Structure formats: structure tokens, C-alpha cells
Amino acid sequence: MDDDRAARAIRQQVRTDRLFGLEAVPVRPAGSSQPRQTSQNKSQALRIMDEQEVRKCTRCDLCRSRTQTVFGEGDPDAALMFIGEGPGQTEDEQGRPFVGRAGELLNKMIVAMGLAREQVYIANVVKCRPPDNRTPVPEETAACWDYLRRQIEIIQPRVIVALGAPAAKMLLETKVGIMKLRGTWQSFNMVQPPIPVMPTFHPAYLLRAYTQDNRAKVWSDLQQVMEMMKK
Numbered sequence: 001m002d003d004d005r006a007a008r009a010i011r012q013q014v015r016t017d018r019l020f021g022l023e024a025v026p027v028r029p030a031g032s033s034q035p036r037q038t039s040q041n042k043s044q045a046l047r048i049m050d051e052q053e054v055r056k057c058t059r060c061d062l063c064r065s066r067t068q069t070v071f072g073e074g075d076p077d078a079a080l081m082f083i084g085e086g087p088g089q090t091e092d093e094q095g096r097p098f099v100g101r102a103g104e105l106l107n108k109m110i111v112a113m114g115l116a117r118e119q120v121y122i123a124n125v126v127k128c129r130p131p132d133n134r135t136p137v138p139e140e141t142a143a144c145w146d147y148l149r150r151q152i153e154i155i156q157p158r159v160i161v162a163l164g165a166p167a168a169k170m171l172l173e174t175k176v177g178i179m180k181l182r183g184t185w186q187s188f189n190m191v192q193p194p195i196p197v198m199p200t201f202h203p204a205y206l207l208r209a210y211t212q213d214n215r216a217k218v219w220s221d222l223q224q225v226m227e228m229m230k231k
């Protein structure tokens, strides 16, 4: 096709599109409202957010007491994402999420699911350690929320596991407690398509209340996640 004919064909296509109410050529895959990103693009977008924003962040008072920020880690293309509350002492020292005792338990949970830690992505609602490991206050979670929302948008996991009440409340925009939410499928609706969320107990809570009943509940929640991942 010569240049004139190609130009005429494009003009005709545009006129036809306008007849059907289309003003622009779609750039996203059918059925998706977000552009697909390659693993490399995702990795780069996460690294830039960490290096240029999170590490320098002073949006809330937690910046004063932190040793370092804890952005999150794992496969940038992970199908499964675990989201906890915030860094503890060991995480604050090492700059990595879930590396203390609770992290060891999370690792065991991941292995029991037939996965390796490197295959999932792990992050927290707040990126700086609250003093004395207290629960982050609403002002702190609100200040930090945009980072986590963007991490989810970039990674586009198929399933999210919310570990504990603060993560579940932020992701699901609810005041319902973790005791009622856990074990029931919920939905993270701030991205399209929405992402299924399984709320369960935080590993730190499980360590404090290491009963057979609680362990069975968490394992049952994770089994539901494994079933969902097969679909």
C-alpha cells in the first residue's frame, strides 16, 4: 500500500471509529482497564518509587524514629501479594519486610502453600517502623497509603492476603474487625479489575496466640487462597 492509500485508510478508520463514538485508538488489551507491564518495567517502576520517594519520605512523624524505610520485596510480577501492618525492629534494622520471628512464620506459611518467598511480593501498609511496634495511627496509614496503592497497581497480583486488621481495614475500606473478616473472600476495588483479598491473622498475632484453633484457621484461609490461585 502506498503512502496516500495508507493515509486515506487511516482517515477512513478514524471517521468510522467516530461514528461508533470512539475518539481514540484503544491502547489497552481488551478486558483490561490497566496497561500490562513487563516484569522489567514493573521492577524499574518499583525501584524508582523506593529510591526517589519512599526513602526520602517525611510525610508523617514515623520518619523521625525510623532507622530506614522498608519498601517491600519479592517478585515484581507476583501473582500473590502479602500485605502486613508495618516494619518491626528487625525489619527497621535490615530494611526488609518480615525478617523477624513473624517473618520466619510467614516464610513457613508460604512454603506450606507450595511457593518460595521469592515468588510472592511482601509489603506493609506503612513503610517506617512505629515506635515500640505500636499499631500505626490513622494519620500515618493515610499518609503512607498512596505508596502501597501504587505498588499494587504496578504488580497487579491475582490475589492479595491481608495480614491482620490494619492491612484489611486499609485495603477494604472497612471498620469490620479481622475476627469477622478472616476466612471470607473480600475485594480490593481501587484497581480494575478488582483483586480478591483474603484477610487472615498477622503472623505476629499467631505467635502470641499459637493455639491449634488459630493455626487451623490460618491454614484454612491459605488453602482458600491456593484454590483461588488455581483458577
Ligand code: SF4
Pocket (backbone or CB within 6 Å): 054, 057, 058, 059, 060, 061, 062, 063, 069, 126, 127, 128, 140, 143, 144
Ligand atoms: S510511614 Fe510512610 S508516609 Fe510516613 S514517613 Fe514513612 S514512608 Fe513516609
